[in-house]
Amino acid sequence: MRNSFIKPRVKTLISPEFKLLFFFFSITLGMLLTSYTFLKVKAVMYESNIAELQAKGETLKTDIISMNGEITFIEIEKQHAEGIYTSNTVLKESIHNLFDLVPQRITLSKADLKEDELVLYGITPSKEVYEFLLLAPLRSIFHRSYTSYYAMDNGWYSFVSKNYLDRELAVQ
Amino acid sequence: MKLSNLIKNLYQQVFIGIVVQNTQVKVCVQMLKGKKLEKEVLKSFDISQAKPSSELNSFVKKYMDESPFSYVSVLNDSITQGALPTCSMHEAESFSDLGSCVTLCNDDNWMVYSEKSELNALQKRFSVTGLDFIFSPFLLLSSFFADKLDGKASLLVLIQDDFLSLSVFCEGKLLFAQHYNMTDAVEDESLSEEMDESTEESLGFDLDDEDSLSINLDDIDALDELDALDDLDNLDELDDLDELDDIEDFEESLNDAVEESEIALEEAKSKHESKIDNFSDEYKHFQLIQGALNQFYADDKYNNQFVEDVYIANTSEEGQDLVKFLEEELFVSVFKRHIYLEKEIALLSIQEAKQ
Numbered sequence: 001m002r003n004s005f006i007k008p009r010v011k012t013l014i015s016p017e018f019k020l021l022f023f024f025f026s027i028t029l030g031m032l033l034t035s036y037t038f039l040k041v042k043a044v045m046y047e048s049n050i051a052e053l054q055a056k057g058e059t060l061k062t063d064i065i066s067m068n069g070e071i072t073f074i075e076i077e078k079q080h081a082e083g084i085y086t087s088n089t090v091l092k093e094s095i096h097n098l099f100d101l102v103p104q105r106i107t108l109s110k111a112d113l114k115e116d117e118l119v120l121y122g123i124t125p126s127k128e129v130y131e132f133l134l135l136a137p138l139r140s141i142f143h144r145s146y147t148s149y150y151a152m153d154n155g156w157y158s159f160v161s162k163n164y165l166d167r168e169l170a171v172q
Numbered sequence: 173m174k175l176s177n178l179i180k181n182l183y184q185q186v187f188i189g190i191v192v193q194n195t196q197v198k199v200c201v202q203m204l205k206g207k208k209l210e211k212e213v214l215k216s217f218d219i220s221q222a223k224p225s226s227e228l229n230s231f232v233k234k235y236m237d238e239s240p241f242s243y244v245s246v247l248n249d250s251i252t253q254g255a256l257p258t259c260s261m262h263e264a265e266s267f268s269d270l271g272s273c274v275t276l277c278n279d280d281n282w283m284v285y286s287e288k289s290e291l292n293a294l295q296k297r298f299s300v301t302g303l304d305f306i307f308s309p310f311l312l313l314s315s316f317f318a319d320k321l322d323g324k325a326s327l328l329v330l331i332q333d334d335f336l337s338l339s340v341f342c343e344g345k346l347l348f349a350q351h352y353n354m355t356d357a358v359e360d361e362s363l364s365e366e367m368d369e370s371t372e373e374s375l376g377f378d379l380d381d382e383d384s385l386s387i388n389l390d391d392i393d394a395l396d397e398l399d400a401l402d403d404l405d406n407l408d409e410l411d412d413l414d415e416l417d418d419i420e421d422f423e424e425s426l427n428d429a430v431e432e433s434e435i436a437l438e439e440a441k442s443k444h445e446s447k448i449d450n451f452s453d454e455y456k457h458f459q460l461i462q463g464a465l466n467q468f469y470a471d472d473k474y475n476n477q478f479v480e481d482v483y484i485a486n487t488s489e490e491g492q493d494l495v496k497f498l499e500e501e502l503f504v505s506v507f508k509r510h511i512y513l514e515k516e517i518a519l520l521s522i523q524e525a526k527q
Contacts, residue, residue, distance in 0.1 A: 003311050003524050005274050005291055008304035011241050015180070041475065 103133040109158075118142065120161040123152065130159055138163050177526075181206045183347075185525070186235050189517030191487075192249050193333040194355065195219065197228055200514035201235045204522065214514065229300045238303065245305035245521035246298065247312065247513060250290035253348035255339055259283050266473060276308070283344035284308035305521050309337040310349055312516055316509075317483050319482040323368070325477040326503070329461060331486045331494075332513065336460055340468060342477055348468045352460050354453075358481035454490065458497040465502065480504060485511040 014022070095113065102108055102122075106129065110121035116139075124130040127149055138145050142163035149157045189200040196216050203211040213235075217228040224232075236242040256267045259277040264270055264285075273285040286308065295303050313330045320326055325342040332354075339349040341458045461482075468474050484491060495506045 001278065002276060002527070003278075003315075003520060004245070004305035004307060005276060005286055006295070006303060006306050008243060008525065009302060013183075013240050043263065 064076045101134065101137045103129070105129050106134055116165040116167060118161075118163040120163075121158070122161075123156050125156050127157060128155070135161070180241050183241050184210065184239045185522075186239045187518045187521045187525070188232055188235060188242065188244045189514040189519075189521060190232075190244065190246045191332075191513040191517065192219070192224075192246065195315075197224060197227065198514040199231065200512065200518045201517045202515075202522070203235075203238065204300045208426055212515075214512070223297055224300070232301045241525075243521050243525050244298070244301055245307060245524075246294065246303055247517055248286055248291070248294065248306050248308050250286045250294065251351075251353050252287035252290060253285060254351050255282060255284045255308070255346055257282050257346045257461050259350070271407065276311075278311065278314070279344070281344075281510040285309050305517075305524050307517055307520050309351065310339055310346075312513070312520060313337060313339060313485060314341070314346075314487050315520060316511060316516060320481070320483050324481070325479050326481040326483060327461070327465070327479045329457075329482060329484045330511070331484060331488075331491070336457055338461060340474075340479060347477065348464075348474045350467070354456065360373055376420065378425060454494040455497070457491075457494050458501070461498065462502065474517065482506045484508040487511055487513055 089112065095111075098111070098118070099108075106122055106124045108120060108122040112119035125136075130147070130149075134158075135145060135147060138161065143166040144164040145161065146163075147159055147161045149159050152158055174401065177384045183205075187202045187204065189202075191198045195218065197219050198216050199214070201215075202209060202213070203215040215233070217225055219225055219228070223258070232244060233413060236244065252273070254268065256264050258267075259280055259282065261275070262271065264275075264283065268285070270285050272288055274288050274291060275283050275285045286306075291306060291349055294306060308334075309330050313328045314321060316330075317326075317328050320328070321341045322344045325340060325347065328339050328341060330337040332469070334354050336354060338351040340347040407505045465479060468479075482498055482502075484506065487510075489510060491508055495508055498504055498506045
C-alpha cells in the first residue's frame with residue numbers, strides 16, 4: 001500500500017560524479033586496451049613477417065649458394081670454353097701454318113692432326129721435293145718425323161709422314 | 173529478502189522529514205543502519221514565503237550526501253486536499269470533484285487526495301534537494317492514532333501552526349474528513365468578531381479595566397492637572413506667582429510619571445495580547461471542530477454517528493483551553509497528545525521505503 005503522493009527517486013550506489021569518473025576511466029582504459037591490442041597485433045604481424053623474411057632469407061641463401069655453384073661451374077665452363085677456343089685457335093693457326101708449309105708441288109690427300117702427333121698423306125713428284133720442301137720444316141717443328149714412300153704408276157710417290165712432339169722435351 | 177533490500181541494510185539509510193510552516197521549517201534526520209537508529213537530528217529553520225532557504229538546502233544536502241539511500245519526505249501543505257470514505261472514483265464524485273487531483277487509496281476503503289498542481293508546486297519549491305515522499309496529514313493522523321481507529325466513532329484532529337486536519341473514524345473506516353487553512357480562517361471577519369466578544373468574557377479580564385494593570389492610572393492624580401497646566405499661559409496671574417520654579421519641577425515630575433505609566437501600559441497590553449492570541453487560536457480551533465462536527469451530523473451522506481472521543485495531535489504544547497471547550501461544549505472525551513510532525517514523517521518514510 002502506497003502512502004506517498006509521489007514515487008521515490010531511484011536510488012543507486014553509484015553517484016552521478018562516480019558515473020562520470022567511471023565513464024572517463026572506462027574511455028581511458030578502453031583506449032589503452034585498444035592501443036595495446038593494436039600494438040600486440042602489429043607485433044604479431046611483424047613477428048610473422050620476420051619469420052617469413054627469415055625463411056625467405058634462408059631460401060635466398062640457399063639460392064645464392066646454388067647460384068654461386070652455378071657461377072663457379074659456368075666460370076669453369078667458360079675457362080674450359082676459352083681453353084677450347086684457344087686450343088681451337090691454336091689448332092686453326094697450326095693447320096693454317098701446316099698448309100702454309102705444304103709447297104705447291106706436293107698435294108696432301110689426308111691429314112690426321114692429334115695433340116702431339118701429325119700424320120700426313122699425300123703425293124709428291126719426287127722424294128727430294130718432299131724432303132727439301134716439306135720434311136725440313138716439319139723436322140723443325142716436331143721432334144721426330146718418319147716418312148714412308150710408295151711409288152706410283154706415274155712415277156710420283158705417295159707418302160705417309162708421321163710427326164711426333166715429345167712432351168718432356170717440349171716442357172724443357 | 174530482495175537483493176536491493178540486502179544492499180540497503182548493509183548501507184546506512186538517511187530519512188529526512190520536513191514540515192513547512194508559516195514562519196519556519198522543521199527538519200528531522202534519522203540515520204539507520206539495518207533497523208538500528210544510529211543518529212537523530214532535529215532542527216528548525218526560519219523561512220519566508222514557505223520557500224526553503226539556502227541554509228536549509230545545504231543542511232539537507234549534507235545529510236543526503238552521507239548515503240546513496242537517502243530519502244527526503246515532506247508533509248503535504250496543499251490547501252486543496254482531503255480524505256474521502258471511499259476508494260471508488262465514481263462514489264467520490266458525490267463528495268468532491270477530483271478531476272485535477274492525485275488520489276491514494278488506503279486499506280481499500282478510504283482515500284486521500286490532493287491537487288496535482290499544488291503537489292507540483294511543492295516539488296518545485298524543493299527542487300534543489302528533490303523529494304521522495306509527500307505524505308497526506310490524514311495518513312499521518314491515522315498512523316499516529318492507529319490504535320484508536322478500530323473502536324467507536326472517534327474524531328482525530330491534527331493541529332499545525334497553519335492547518336487543522338480532522339477526520340472521523342469508526343471501526344477502522346473513515347467517515348468524514350476536513351482540512352482547514354488557518355490563515356484563511358483568520359481572515360474570516362465574523363469569526364474574529366465573535367472571538368473578540370467571547371474571549372474577553374471567558375478569560376475574565378478587561379483591557380478597559382485598568383485595575384488589572386500593574387499601574388493604575390487613576391492613582392496618578394497629577395494627570396488631571398496636566399490640562400490645567402496648559403491653560404496657565406493665558407493667565408495674567410502667572411506673573412504674580414513667585415513659585416514658578418516649583419511649578420517647573422512639578423511639571424517635570426509629571427512628565428516622568430506619564431512616561432513610566434505609558435511604558436507600563438504597553439507592557440501590560442502586550443502581555444494580555446499574547447494571552448488573547450493563544451486563546452483566540454484555540455477558540456478558532458474549537459469553532460472549526462464544532463463547525464465540522466455540525467456538518468458531519470447534518471449531512472446524511474456521511475453515515476453519521478455520534479462522536480464520543482476526540483483525539484488531538486498538537487504540534488504545540490498549548491491546547492488546554494481547546495480541551496476544556498470541547499469537553500464542556502460538545503460533551504466528548506478529549507485526549508491530547510503532542511506530535512513531532514517532522515519525526516512522524518521520517519518514521520512514515522522509513523515504512524514507505526521498505527515497500
